[in-house]
Each structure stands twice: as structure tokens, then as C-alpha cells.
Amino acid sequence: MSKDWNQAYANNKTPWDKGAASPALEEWLGKEKNVFRGKGIVLGCGLGHDVRLLAKSAKEGNKGNAAEGILEVTGIDFSQIAIEKAEALRSSALESYLCTDFFEYAEQPDQSNSYDWAFEHTFFCAIPNELRNNYVDCLVQLLKPKAFFLAIFFIQDPKDLAASASSDGPPFKIKREAIDAYFEEHFEIITAYTPKQHYKSRPYGSEYICLMQLM
Numbered sequence: 001m002s003k004d005w006n007q008a009y010a011n012n013k014t015p016w017d018k019g020a021a022s023p024a025l026e027e028w029l030g031k032e033k034n035v036f037r038g039k040g041i042v043l044g045c046g047l048g049h050d051v052r053l054l055a056k057s058a059k060e061g062n063k064g065n066a067a068e069g070i071l072e073v074t075g076i077d078f079s080q081i082a083i084e085k086a087e088a089l090r091s092s093a094l095e096s097y098l099c100t101d102f103f104e105y106a107e108q109p110d111q112s113n114s115y116d117w118a119f120e121h122t123f124f125c126a127i128p129n130e131l132r133n134n135y136v137d138c139l140v141q142l143l144k145p146k147a148f149f150l151a152i153f154f155i156q157d158p159k160d161l162a163a164s165a166s167s168d169g170p171p172f173k174i175k176r177e178a179i180d181a182y183f184e185e186h187f188e189i190i191t192a193y194t195p196k197q198h199y200k201s202r203p204y205g206s207e208y209i210c211l212m213q214l215m
């Protein structure tokens with residue numbers, strides 16, 4: 001049975017939500033420039049902590065922050081409750097939210113080639129394995145040529161044999177080595193590493209950050 005994400009938000013059963021933006025994204029913003037420029041989308045944004053961090057860094061751009069070129073950031077999620085909570089936490093005019101299914105949204109003709117960049121954090125692992133290729137196609141559809149995609153993937157520990165079937169989820173974790181196979185047809189992988197900063201409850205090595213550029 002597929003997960004009822006909206007119910008999880010209604011019941012406050014949301015262990016993935018740490019009440020703060022991704023430390024790995026903070027680490028990224030502390031050192032990388034020229035990625036987040038123009039109009040961006042955050043996939044499966046939940047309560048929007050990462051959207052807010054991105055919008056905040058754009059506002060602080062003239063103080064030398066990495067995200068100075070952001071014009072707007074749209075967080076999408078199909079949970080209405082998550083989006084309502086995200087809206088209530090909104091802290092900047094650059095930040096906006098849409099309650100929509102990612103796969104349906106990407107099919108809308110007026111959304112085609114409309115984003116300069118995309119970000120995701122533990123959204124790929126929320127998608128059943130059989131939809132992963134579809135996920136990549138939809139992402140490609142939303143992005144402009146040469147757009148950047150920054151992803152923080154939830155990684156399967158190679159020693160965790162119980163998880164290796166990885167059909168019990170979400171989260172549907174992915175092996176680090178398996179990421180390229182999904183994305184390499186459309187994206188050039190520019191950087192990929194294990195971030196040093198992570199939530200306390202997610203050990204070092206459970207996340208993997210990848211910057212890709214649409215070819």
C-alpha cells in the first residue's frame with residue numbers, strides 16, 4: 001500500500017522533518033557560488049525549511065552569500081497539510097508554495113522548461129523504485145537547458161544487508177554507485193560527495209550530495 005503522506009503530516013508522524021533546513025544544504029551554501037540563479041523549484045518540500053533557507057540566502061546575497069542570484073523559489077508538495085504549514089512559516093517574498101503532485105505538475109505544458117535550477121532533499125527516496133525513471137523524465141521536462149540540479153540523496157549503507165532489497169519503504173534508499181545510472185543520460189554530474197554537516201539523528205555517510213547540470 002502506498003504511503004499516505006498527508007495523513008502522516010496530519011498525525012505529526014514525520015520523522016524526516018527535523019524542524020530545520022538540511023545541514024548539508026547549509027554547508028553547500030557556505031562555499032558554492034553560481035548554482036542557484038533565477039527561478040528555482042524545491043521538489044517534495046515538506047514544511048519548506050530548505051525553501052526558506054534558499055530564499056533567506058538570496059536576500060542576504062548582497063552581503064556576499066552564495067545564493068545571491070535567486071529570483072524566486074517555489075516549493076512543491078502534494079500534501080496539503082505540509083503546504084499549509086509551509087505557507088504559515090513563510091519568511092520571505094521570494095518564497096512560494098504549490099500543492100501539487102510532482103509527476104502531474106511536470107506534465108503541464110506551461111511548466112515545460114520553466115526552471116533555472118531544482119533542489120531536492122530526501123524526495124527521491126520517497127518515490128517507489130519503479131517511478132525513478134519517470135522522476136528523471138519529469139525533472140528534465142521542468143528544467144531549462146543547462147539548468148542545475150542539486151540533490152541530497154538518502155543513501156543505503158553498504159553494510160546494511162536488510163535494506164539491500166530496498167523495496168520496503170519509504171524511504172527507498174539508493175546505493176551511491178546506483179545514482180549515475182538514473183541521471184547520466186540527461187545530466188552531467190559535476191560534484192558528488194558525502195557532506196560533513198548532517199542532522200544529529202542522521203549519521204555521517206547516510207546522505208550524499210550531488211550537483212548535476214542538464215546537458
Ligand SMILES: C[S@@+](CC[C@H](N)C(=O)[O-])C[C@H]1O[C@@H](n2cnc3c(N)ncnc32)[C@H](O)[C@@H]1O
Pocket residue numbers: 005006016017018043044045046047076077078079082100101102103121122123126127
Ligand atoms: C521524506 S519527505 C521529505 C520532505 C522534505 N524534503 C524534508 O526534507 O523535510 C518526502 C516528501 O515528498 C512528498 N511527496 C511524496 N510524493 C510526492 C509527489 N508525487 N508529489 C509531490 N510531493 C510528494 C511528501 O508529501 C513528503 O513531504
